[in-house]
Amino acid sequence: MNVAATPAKRGVRSVVWSTVAPFLGLLLVLAIFWLYGLIWKPDSVFLSGFRMALIAKQTAIVGMGALGMTVIIASGGIDLSVGSVLALTSVTLALSLKEGAGPALALALTVGAGVAAGLVNGILVTGLRLVPFIVTLGTMLVFRGLAEEVSSQNKIPAGAPDWMSTLLDPPAPGSVALVCRGVWIVVVLAVVLATVLRRTVFGTRVFAIGSNESAARLCGLPVAQTKIAVYALGGFFTALAGLFEFNNLNRQGDPTTRVGLELDVIAAVVIGGGSLNGGRGSVLGSLVGATMMTTLRNGCAFAEVGDPVQKIVVGVIIVAAVTIDQLRQRRRSE
Amino acid sequence: MPAPLLKMSGVSKRFGATRALEGVTFGVERGQVHALIGENGAGKSTLMKILAGVHAPDAGSMEVDGRPYAPTGPAAARAAGVAMIYQELSIAPDLSVEANVLLGRERSRAGFVRRAEQRRIAKEALSRLSHPDLDLRARAGDLPIALQQLVEIARALASEARVLVLDEPTSSLTREDAMRLFEVIRDLRAHGLGLVYISHFLEEVAQVSDVFSVLRDGEVVSSGVMSETTLDAIVRAMVGRELGEMFPHVPHVPGEPILEVRGLTGVRAPRGVDLVVRRGEILGLAGLVGAGRSELVRCIFGLDAVRSGSVRVVAVGPVGQAPRASIARGLGFVSEDRKGEGLALSLSIEDNLTMTRLEPYSRFGWLSLSRRRRSARDWMERVRCKARGPEQSIDALSGGNQQKIAIARLLHQDADVLLLDEPTRGIDVGTKAEIYRLVGDLAAQGKAIVLVSSYLPELMNVCDRIGVLSRGELRAVKPAGEWTEEDVMRCATASAPIEVRT
Numbered sequence: 001m002n003v004a005a006t007p008a009k010r011g012v013r014s015v016v017w018s019t020v021a022p023f024l025g026l027l028l029v030l031a032i033f034w035l036y037g038l039i040w041k042p043d044s045v046f047l048s049g050f051r052m053a054l055i056a057k058q059t060a061i062v063g064m065g066a067l068g069m070t071v072i073i074a075s076g077g078i079d080l081s082v083g084s085v086l087a088l089t090s091v092t093l094a095l096s097l098k099e100g101a102g103p104a105l106a107l108a109l110t111v112g113a114g115v116a117a118g119l120v121n122g123i124l125v126t127g128l129r130l131v132p133f134i135v136t137l138g139t140m141l142v143f144r145g146l147a148e149e150v151s152s153q154n155k156i157p158a159g160a161p162d163w164m165s166t167l168l169d170p171p172a173p174g175s176v177a178l179v180c181r182g183v184w185i186v187v188v189l190a191v192v193l194a195t196v197l198r199r200t201v202f203g204t205r206v207f208a209i210g211s212n213e214s215a216a217r218l219c220g221l222p223v224a225q226t227k228i229a230v231y232a233l234g235g236f237f238t239a240l241a242g243l244f245e246f247n248n249l250n251r252q253g254d255p256t257t258r259v260g261l262e263l264d265v266i267a268a269v270v271i272g273g274g275s276l277n278g279g280r281g282s283v284l285g286s287l288v289g290a291t292m293m294t295t296l297r298n299g300c301a302f303a304e305v306g307d308p309v310q311k312i313v314v315g316v317i318i319v320a321a322v323t324i325d326q327l328r329q330r331r332r333s334e
Numbered sequence: 335m336p337a338p339l340l341k342m343s344g345v346s347k348r349f350g351a352t353r354a355l356e357g358v359t360f361g362v363e364r365g366q367v368h369a370l371i372g373e374n375g376a377g378k379s380t381l382m383k384i385l386a387g388v389h390a391p392d393a394g395s396m397e398v399d400g401r402p403y404a405p406t407g408p409a410a411a412r413a414a415g416v417a418m419i420y421q422e423l424s425i426a427p428d429l430s431v432e433a434n435v436l437l438g439r440e441r442s443r444a445g446f447v448r449r450a451e452q453r454r455i456a457k458e459a460l461s462r463l464s465h466p467d468l469d470l471r472a473r474a475g476d477l478p479i480a481l482q483q484l485v486e487i488a489r490a491l492a493s494e495a496r497v498l499v500l501d502e503p504t505s506s507l508t509r510e511d512a513m514r515l516f517e518v519i520r521d522l523r524a525h526g527l528g529l530v531y532i533s534h535f536l537e538e539v540a541q542v543s544d545v546f547s548v549l550r551d552g553e554v555v556s557s558g559v560m561s562e563t564t565l566d567a568i569v570r571a572m573v574g575r576e577l578g579e580m581f582p583h584v585p586h587v588p589g590e591p592i593l594e595v596r597g598l599t600g601v602r603a604p605r606g607v608d609l610v611v612r613r614g615e616i617l618g619l620a621g622l623v624g625a626g627r628s629e630l631v632r633c634i635f636g637l638d639a640v641r642s643g644s645v646r647v648v649a650v651g652p653v654g655q656a657p658r659a660s661i662a663r664g665l666g667f668v669s670e671d672r673k674g675e676g677l678a679l680s681l682s683i684e685d686n687l688t689m690t691r692l693e694p695y696s697r698f699g700w701l702s703l704s705r706r707r708r709s710a711r712d713w714m715e716r717v718r719c720k721a722r723g724p725e726q727s728i729d730a731l732s733g734g735n736q737q738k739i740a741i742a743r744l745l746h747q748d749a750d751v752l753l754l755d756e757p758t759r760g761i762d763v764g765t766k767a768e769i770y771r772l773v774g775d776l777a778a779q780g781k782a783i784v785l786v787s788s789y790l791p792e793l794m795n796v797c798d799r800i801g802v803l804s805r806g807e808l809r810a811v812k813p814a815g816e817w818t819e820e821d822v823m824r825c826a827t828a829s830a831p832i833e834v835r836t
Contacts, residue, residue: 201692201699207681208689214675218637218667219690219743220658279680 021324022272022288029292033299046302053170053180058294059287060168060182061086061244061258065265066272066286067186067193068118068237072132073269074197075230076210076278077125080136082238083261084143085117087254089242091151094253097158107164111239117143118235122228140262147255156253160246168247182244186287189237194283206230210278264293267318276322293317337400339364339528340385340416340497345394347380347552354380355552357394362497362528367519369539369560370532372549373572373790378532381549382499385530386418387411398497409438417490421502421624425482427475432456434474435488459488462525463518480511487518498522499530504538505624516542534622536565536827548572566820573790573819581795582767584774588615588798591648592782593665593751595634598643603629603806606643611751616773616783618797618814620790621826626806627786628670631753634784635667636660647751661690666749668740670756670786676740677728684710684724687739690747709746717742718768734765741772752776755786770796790819802826 030047037046065082072079092113096106117139124135167185171177177184197203205226209216217223245257270276271292272285296317300310341361347354355377362368372378383389385396387405396403398414405411411418425434433440435456441448453470460468463484474485483503490498500519504512519529519542533539539546540560547557548571556571595609603626611617619627632638634645636655645653647663654660657667669676677686687710688695695706710724717738721731728736737757744752754773758766773783773796787793793800794814801811802825809825 199701199703201696201701204685204689204692204701208678208685211678211680212675215669215678215686216689218657218669218675220656220661221689222658275680279678 019273019282019285022285022292025271026288026292026295029295029299033295033302036299036303041302046299049170051298051302055291055294055298056170056179056183057168057248058297059291060180060186061241061248062261062264062268062294063183063186063287063290064189064237064241064244065261066268066290067190067283068234069265069269070272070274070281070283070286071193071197071206071230072234073266073274073276074210074278074281075206075227076213077132077227077230078136078266078276079118079121079231079234080133080262081117081121081140081143082234082241082265083258084140084147085114085235085238086242086245086261087257088117088143088147089114089239090245090249090257091147091156091253091255093243093246094156094158094251095150097160098156103161103164106160107243110242111236114235114237114239114242115232116235118232118238119228121235122231125231126224126227144255144259151253151255153255155249155255158251158253160251164243165247165251168244182247185240189240190283190287197281197283202226202229207279210275210280212279263318264297264314265290267314267321268293270318271321289321337397338362339366339399340403340530341397342381342385343395345381345384345391345396347384347389347391353552355384355391358549358552358554360547360554362530364496364526364528365523366545367523367529367531367543369543369546370530370549371534371536371539371546371568371572373788376549376572377552378549379501380552382418382501382532385411385416385499412438412493412495415494415496416499417493417495417497418499419483419486419490419501419503421505423479423482423486425474425486427473429474430471431460431468431474431477431485432470434485435459435492437489439493455492456488459491460484462491462521463488464521478511479506480508480514483507483515484518487522495527497528497530499532501532502534502624503531504533504535512538534827536568536823540565569820569823573823581792582771582774584771584778586614586616586774586777586798589613589780593634593784594644594646594648596644596646598630598633598645599641600626600629600633600638600806601641602626604633604803604808605806607803607808609801609808609811611782611784613750613780613782614777615799616777616785616797617811618793618800619784619786619803620788620793620800620822621803623788625803625826627803628755629806630803630808631667631755631784631786634660635665635753637667661747661749664748664750665753666690666744666747666751667753668737668744668755668757670759672733672736672740677736679727679729681728682725683714683719683721683728683731683739686728687713687724687743687746690743713742713746714739716745717772732765734761734769737761737765737769738772741769745776749781751782751784753784753786756788757785758787758789758792766792790822793822794819804828 033046037044069079069082089110093106093110096109121136121139124130125132167182168180170180197206205221208221209223209226213223246253268289269281269286271289272282274281274286296314297310300313338361343359345358346356358381370378380389384391387407387410398416403414405414426437432452436452441451456470457466460466465484474482503515507515523529531539531543543560546560547554548568550572589612591610592613593611595607598604598607607630619630621627629638633640636653636657636659640655647653650663653663653665673679684707688706695702707724714721714724719735719738721735728739758769777783785797797814799811800814800817802809802822804826
């Protein structure tokens with residue numbers, strides 16, 4: 001029995017570690033920029049109210065995308081089309097508002113566009129039995145092209161009621177909300193999603209498929225339907241991120257916005273404990289990962305390192321995160 | 335007298351608690367074909383892997399040409415002149431014949447491949463195999479299997495191999511191609527190479543080799559000159575062993591038929607298999623690796639593609655080509671590949687146990703985790719699974735306990751027909767006995783069990799009837815009492831009747 005007990009203990013330890021690790025990463029990033037500020041920019045504070053608001057705003061968008069990506073990655077998939085779908089949905093929203101649709105209808109159309117894009121991804125992955133990486137690499141271009149086509153490659157300003165266009169505005173001074181409503185929406189959806197993943201048949205199936213698709217098929221799980229639903233769910237969250245982006249751009253839809261967002265989102269999920277081999281993913285971790293990614297980008301801006309260096313730093317972080325994931329896997333399999 | 339070409343003395347290897355090899359002494363001379371014979375699991379592959387440098391022996395020494403030989407990996411083995419031709423060929427299908435022959439030993443100058451020299455070497459190697467006219471630019475994947483195998487042998491020759499190990503080289507060849515391969519082997523022998531020939535097909539072994547060694551349970555139990563022995567003596571050496579109190583007998587009586595298989599034909603195997611299994615019956619399927627036993631049960635379950643034929647569950651109806659439908663009709667399947675497709679290793683015991691049937695614990699898709707946990711704990715007790723609790727990750731369990739969960743899943747799913755593919759492979763003896771008792775209990779409850787196994791004693795002692803497969807065909811089905819182990823081996827190793835091609 002001793003033989004069986006040892007790896008079990010390690011299992012518990014690795015669970016604790018993978019929950020805590022993303023927080024440590026975030027703290028590390030915060031500490032670095034805070035120290036930087038103390039030493040080289042003593043007259044300004046890194047975590048000023050202004051910067052906090054900026055980070056919150058960015059995190060709402062990346063975090064919303066990361067929610068969907070968490071499910072997709074947990075199911076053993078990947079979605080590279082997030083940035084494009086976000087652009088497509090923000091354009092859909094702006095266009096439908098501009099063409100006179102009511103806010104509710106416009107929102108429905110936006111969510112519909114996101115879900116439809118996810119369905120296309122899911123059906124291609126399962127129907128054609130293609131690798132999700134390749135499918136979504138293709139649809140990344142398709143959806144981006146679509147967004148540019150319907151908008152004639154223009155930014156589309158549109159009027160919108162306050163409730164759907166001030167989601168990322170900082171709360172009134174002295175308000176108990178602390179951060180913009182968008183962040184709270186993400187938090188509420190995260191709680192719902194975490195519950196769905198943990199407590200429903202659907203969630204159980206997602207992890208089963210991601211952990212071992214052959215075993216899931218052998219056990220008679222509806223693998224194809226579940227995967228299609230997973231990508232559709234991803235599209236749903238991306239559409240809401242599109243709504244945020246419309247807020248972020250001051251009531252505009254922009255077909256060229258957020259190229260490369262998928263990398264931040266995937267990095268957020270992996271930093272948060274998601275495994276690119278599937279079967280693992282944590283909603284909480286992904287949100288922490290998303291916060292880390294946006295803090296990093298803001299911190300780079302704060303440190304005035306410029307765009308090229310910022311790219312290098314983010315790139316290094318992504319590789320480092322995936323390396324850590326691989327090391328975890330390897331230790332696990334030994 | 336010069337030192338033997340290859341000499342292994344006192345080689346031992348353990349994997350955890352399992353003894354794979356114990357004090358094995360084995361060798362091959364120049365110009366000799368040495369047959370290595372043994373049942374599945376006797377230790378042949380471990381011996382090969384040690385030769386190839388995949389595993390290091392725990393004890394013992396090896397010499398090639400009188401020099402110490404301790405390969406650190408396949409590349410080192412090849413550099414020392416030892417080449418392996420595995421059953422699963424390692425051809426790069428998209429590369430040309432020439433590139434395949436020179437794979438890993440490309441001739442180059444400043445990074446540029448020296449095509450002329452490569453062509454010469456490839457041509458020379460292929461001429462030695464009497465195929466000088468094989469198109470060097472052909473895509474290797476387009477060649478028939480027999481020629482792909484020759485390309486691999488040519489690769490060994492191009493790397494100046496002196497010891498050539500052939501693992502089940504004829505298993506996927508037609509009879510004529512096998513005969514041609516034997517010509518090649520004799521030719522290589524005449525050129526002074528030492529060959530190790532591993533095969534289950536005893537008649538072929540007798541045809542092609544000079545000396546033999548029989549491995550059983552990791553030890554060499556018999557060796558000698560081929561012409562001075564009989565096939566019967568070799569078969570006896572392969573199977574002869576003591577059977578302890580390993581097989582608890584649970585009384586059970588076969589009842590009415592429940593599973594009917596008619597003319598089932600898959601892509602490679604099975605071929606035209608007819609089979610009826612009754613309630614309360616344990617049917618064993620014997621055969622060599624690659625005989626099509628796994629493919630048969632996989633086709634029955636709808637995991638592998640079926641070309642023709644039908645599978646019916648009596649009183650329920652025909653089984654379609656999807657596991658989901660098979661499960662709904664009362665079939666259950668335990669895969670031989672526990673890690674690959676049997677279990678989701680990163681999930682918990684309860685996740686794995688209830689994966690097929692979550693309905694009892696869910697309402698409108700919402701799971702009751704506490705009820706599921708109670709039920710999982712219940713099933714764990716019934717199969718006597720030793721673990722801390724249902725929430726424990728399944729990869730922390732021993733292989734035997736994992737297998738109990740895999741079987742418990744079928745019971746939880748309430749399957750009437752249990753298809754078990756090698757359920758006791760890699761499991762310690764005590765747990766094996768527990769699984770036999772479980773299988774007996776299930777038969778006593780009226781379940782039908784199809785048990786695929788490479789371990790003959792378990793088939794002989796656990797099953798009511800045994801069917802023997804060879805090259806995809808079900809050769810014979812008889813009550814277990816009417817078989818002897820020798821009969822089963824003979825039936826399984828009999829080469830297929832020569833096919834007439836039109």
